[in-house]
Amino acid sequence: MAVAHHLVSPLFLCIFLFLSSITSPMPDKEALLQFKESLQNADALGSWAPNTEPCTGDVRWVGVICYQGIVTGLRLEDMGLSGKIDVESLVKIPGLRTISIMNNKFGGNIPEFNRVGSLKGIFVSGNQFSGEIMPDYFSTMRSMKKVWLSDNQFTGEIPSSLAQLRNLLELRLENNQFTGEIPPVKQPPLEIPASLSGFRASSFEGNPGLCGRIVERDCSNNQTQNEPEKSPSNQQPSQTSMENTSSKKIVAAVATVCVVILSILAVVVFAVRRKRKEGLYVLGNRNLNAGGAVAVQVVASKESSSNSIRPSMSSRKGSARRKGGDVNGGGGMGDLVIVNEEKGVFGMVDLMKAAAEVLGNGGIGSAYKAMMANGVAVAVKRMKEMNRVAKEAFDAEMRRLASLKHRNILPPLAYHYRKEEKLVIYEYVPNGSLLYLLHGDHGSSHAELDWPARLKIIRGIARGMAYLHAELSSYELPHGNLKSSNILISKDNEPLIGEYGFQPLINDGHLTRALFAYKSPEAILNGTVSPKSDVYCLGVVILELLTGKFPSQYLIPGNQSGGGGIDVVRWVASAVAESREADLLDLEIASSDRHKYKMVKLLHVGVACAEANPVVRPDMKEVMRRVEEACNCEAEEFSRLLR
Missing domain, CATH: 3.30.200.20 (Phosphorylase Kinase; domain 1)
Structure with a gap:
């Protein structure tokens, strides 16, 4: 074993030196602890301890959004935090994509979040930030999708660099003291929906960016023109290009070292292979x-x-x-x-x-x-x-x-x-899991999961689970671990259910921590599980798909605060009891008025699946029938679903 380790180490050392010549970020954990030191009134971040890990272990760090062990977002909302934010520490978290510090007590100028790599969303609403924002503040933030600056005390003109954000989906500036004109944000034209057909064209006068039948303007011929790029001949050498030249020299030197290391490695491999037995x-x-x-x-x-x-x-x-x-x-x-x-x-x-x-x-x-x-x-x-x-x-x-x-x-x-x-x-399914497609970047859009895609996913999951329950009917838990992270999505939005049938193989003492079915009410109350526990898990997934919310049921007990998710089962059941179903739907699909009745019907199916009493839950075959009924499935198609 030691021989193999020494064989591989030079190669890894070479790779490490090469990458270190470009960037040397500290581990996410150390960077977050450094960030915490800059905050005041940080009692809410008690779980951020040096002897724990932010994304793994029994205690997850409050307000830290992770995906597959990588820190991708901070959601530090309503925590009473204040102080001068240490942006330098955030720069050292390479996977960071969203930062939300809404409804705290931060003040002064806006932090230099524009130094943080590839941010897709910043949410600073509801604080006490003030002063002017530099015109070029957003010029380097090419990936930005959502900017929430509302309810602060910002002054001066709205930053003109907002117009350069080609991927911008949401911009909130209300309740500040901005002056001047709104920058001409270059976005595609906004089509007037058919639901507003009752208004006259005069109601939309003075809005050249609108298109559609009401204003008699073809949306396909009203695309925003991009600014012409500067000719390369007119561009002057910059400090950045000089730094790049220096970096190339460093990389070349490292590459030379790597060649030497690999040459030595080849000789060692030839000598050791003749002697190695294991x-x-x-x-x-x-x-x-x-x-x-x-x-x-x-x-x-x-x-x-x-x-x-x-x-x-x-x-x-x-x-x-x-x-x-x-x-x-x-x-x-x-x-x-x-x-x-x-x-x-x-x-x-x-x-x-x-x-x-x-x-x-x-x-x-x-x-x-x-x-x-x-x-x-x-x-x-x-x-x-x-x-x-x-x-x-x-x-x-x-x-x-x-x-x-x-x-x-x-x-x-x-x-x-x-x-x-x-x-x-x-x-391997390259499109990734349903969990990531829905929640991979907190605050970012998941518009690719439109209503037709989600409808197809719900139907596919119900069909796959009905099949598993029919084929593995002798199992106490035919699946046992159904959740959005174990549902992979193909390129054509077909769901693929994985990690099923493992309960008979897992050690007894590890079952409650390993399988999501043991988060069902009956398992928590009296330690019992059954095929109906799978039905509960499916209910959570259906509600997750329709609301777009991250279920707190996925979290480890005792760590469900600080923006870590929402109890979708209780939240939806309460709203359904008050006939407020339409208020629950994810905004990405709620605009589809023509299909809202299907969405509401499926919400009711999810609520029935997630009933606290397993006796009143439908079995999996009945769940599939109700899903198909909600989707207006043709009778002849329904007869082939279990094939």
């Missing part, structure tokens, strides 16, 4: 935080390294003896066992050689993306608390889960068995 294979990780490389290590015996990518079983006649068996032969503990050959057959060595990156951590384990040499991308789930059954029973369970075929479920492709840990390999 090795530690390393799955390289390209860190998402753009910092130094990190190794993800998996122990495998020498015998398991002799295999390469093989064609699919359909093209290998006469190979029935190995079909569905240990790809590497020998039956050793280091083997990779293929249980689904739809993506071809591959061995442990192919997985270990793959370029990889961290996808995130969850209740069951860590996930990685691996891109193999043949171009096949897989997602690798690494789990340690899965020793409830012996190897033979584990193999039987994995084969059963892999045998299920439905367009809305994602079956496992292979597994690797060791007593200490298990690897489960799935097809």
